[in-house]
Amino acid sequence: MALDQSFVGRTYPPTAPYEVGREKIREFAEAVGDAHPAYTDPEAAAALGHADVIAPPTFVFSITFKAAGQVIEDPQLGLDYSRVVHGDQKFVYVRPVRAGDRLSVVSTIEAVKSLAGNDILDVRGDVHDESGELVVTAWTKLVARAAEEA
Secondary structure, eight states: OOOGGGGGGGGGOOOEEEEOOOHHHHHHHHHHTTOOOGGGGGHHHHTTTTSSOOOOOGGGGHHHHTTTHHHHTTTTTTOOGEEEEEEEEEEESSOOTTTTTTEEEEEEEEEEETTTTEEEEEEEEEEEEETEEEEEEEEEEEEEEEOOOO
């Protein structure tokens, strides 16, 4: 059953603030194999003009994907998450994410399409800091595979 096009433009409430910690940044950088010193060494980050260590570019995925849970779990949308695969991801930064940031995400459904029986859902996550300034926008494409016919 195709997803309802009327959901395009629906925006969900902001998430509770997520406090970005140095250790979380270090763990993430290590997990993705990125040894850039600005992710672990405050002095290296300061040499690049940052007040504290910064996060690798894909770090915010964990925050924005969790926020997209509001969309995924919306019973009115009717998305069958057991059939979902992650289709694509894109980030546009205003500034790097830094240790100490308290970030909230507002998720918006940007597109609902049907292609070859698959439902394709584009979700935009606008990530704001504690002062309300936009830090990064993330786009996540989810593909709900068509049910197999018996």
